[in-house]
Each structure stands twice: as structure tokens, then as C-alpha cells.
Amino acid sequence: MDTGHSCCFQYRCGCHWKCVCVYLVKEKAFECRWGINMKESHHSHVRFRNIVKFIVTPLLFCAIAASLIIVVANPIIKPYTDLFQVTFLQKPPTFSGGISNIYQNNGQSELTKSSMKSPNDMPIQGQQIGTLTIQSAKIDTPVIYGDDTQNLKKGACIYVGSGLPGQRRTILISGHVDTVFSSLKSVKTGDLIKIKTTYGDYEYQVTGQKSAKDTDSKAINLLKKEENLVLYTCDRSSNVVGLTSQRYYVYAKYVSGKQISSAG
Numbered sequence: 001m002d003t004g005h006s007c008c009f010q011y012r013c014g015c016h017w018k019c020v021c022v023y024l025v026k027e028k029a030f031e032c033r034w035g036i037n038m039k040e041s042h043h044s045h046v047r048f049r050n051i052v053k054f055i056v057t058p059l060l061f062c063a064i065a066a067s068l069i070i071v072v073a074n075p076i077i078k079p080y081t082d083l084f085q086v087t088f089l090q091k092p093p094t095f096s097g098g099i100s101n102i103y104q105n106n107g108q109s110e111l112t113k114s115s116m117k118s119p120n121d122m123p124i125q126g127q128q129i130g131t132l133t134i135q136s137a138k139i140d141t142p143v144i145y146g147d148d149t150q151n152l153k154k155g156a157c158i159y160v161g162s163g164l165p166g167q168r169r170t171i172l173i174s175g176h177v178d179t180v181f182s183s184l185k186s187v188k189t190g191d192l193i194k195i196k197t198t199y200g201d202y203e204y205q206v207t208g209q210k211s212a213k214d215t216d217s218k219a220i221n222l223l224k225k226e227e228n229l230v231l232y233t234c235d236r237s238s239n240v241v242g243l244t245s246q247r248y249y250v251y252a253k254y255v256s257g258k259q260i261s262s263a264g
Contacts, residue, residue, distance in 0.1 A: 119166030130197035141180040165202040181233035202257030204229040227254040
């Protein structure tokens, strides 16, 4: 008897041959097994889609949302973390954004002093051209040419777009409120400011003070044709810790010191 394609006709089962009934049963069993396999495959696919839909996708969106919150909220919460460092920690605070750790030299090389012989000479950025002293405010700090982040860690800095002592121009000097200019607000009108350079000593007398935004173009006049001195630092009148857009200015007029000729 061939069980593949031929059937035995020796026995009858009702109106059909018995072998025919056996063939149909086998075919039905094959169809049932194929249907079960298809259903199992479909259920596995559905389970995979549900895992992606209800677990992986929400986790991905949470990660993206958390990243956005950190980026947006960092400028708001950073001052409070800095305040925590100042209040509770033993180590000096580390401020981000280029002015980090202004209390330490961080292994930087010692200051190189300028060899300028007259106001006509020009120093190299990063060189110390002298010292600035305000006795009434107990300020005594190196004066460095160039006001970048690294130089501001070392002392008070002259803006390279302004003049030098003796050049008959506006001299703009900045310093950190946390370090060299921490007592700048105690300077009063009439106080004397002394700058000792490698080519001579200069003296200026305070004429006024002002608090203004860092975008206030009227706070500084670099085009004056007479020598004057402007000192400035961050203004934290509201006790804000960290970055602030407010600046505190001290203005002073020239009193004495060797100047270049008016024609030069």
C-alpha cells in the first residue's frame, strides 16, 4: 500500500475507501500543524512590538527629555550649586564657563615682567607691566596686559583695546570681585590710585562710581583724548553667586606720571 499518493481499495468506509479517509486525515493534521505554527509566529511578533511600544520608546523619550531639562535648567540651578560650594564645602568653589577656580594658579607659570622703558613701548599679552595699589581699600595687585581668563586668575588686567599709563588715553582695568577687586566698592571719591610700572610711577584720583549692565556702552569711553583710569568688576549687590551681567565701575582722573608728548 502506497501511503503517499495511492490508496488501497480493498476496504470501504461508508461511501469512501478507507485509504482515502486516512489521506484526508493526514492532510487535515498537516493543515492544523501549519496553522499552529503561524499563530505562534504572530504572537511572538506582537510581543516584540509591545516591548518596543511600551518599554523601549518611553525610556528613549525620558532620556531625551532629561537631557533637555539639564541643558535648559543648568544656568538657573548653577548659582545655587556654587552657593552650596561656598557655604558648606572646605575646598574653593569651581565656577564653569571659563572662569573656573579663580582662587588658584592651577600650576601656571610665574608672571613674566615687562621690560618696557617708556609709555611708547608695547608689552606682550600676559606680561606684568606693574602693580596697582589703593591704600584706602587695601588693594595691592599685579597689573597684567590682556584681560583673558587665565590672566584674570593672576591679578588685575588691562584691556588691550585701551591705553597704558602715560599714553594720554582711557586705561581700562578689570579684576575679579572674588579676589583682587573684592573691596573695590569701598573706594570713595577723592581716594588715590597708584600704578607703579617698569617705566615710571603714576597716580590717579577717584572722581566717581557707577553700577551698570555689561552692555551699557555709556559706562566706558575709550575715545577720550585725555588720560583717565577706569576700574571695574562684577557687581553682586543682590548677593548673587556665579555669573552676573551687572558691573561696578570706579572712575579716576590723571594726577601725575610721565606721559608721551601730545603729538605722539
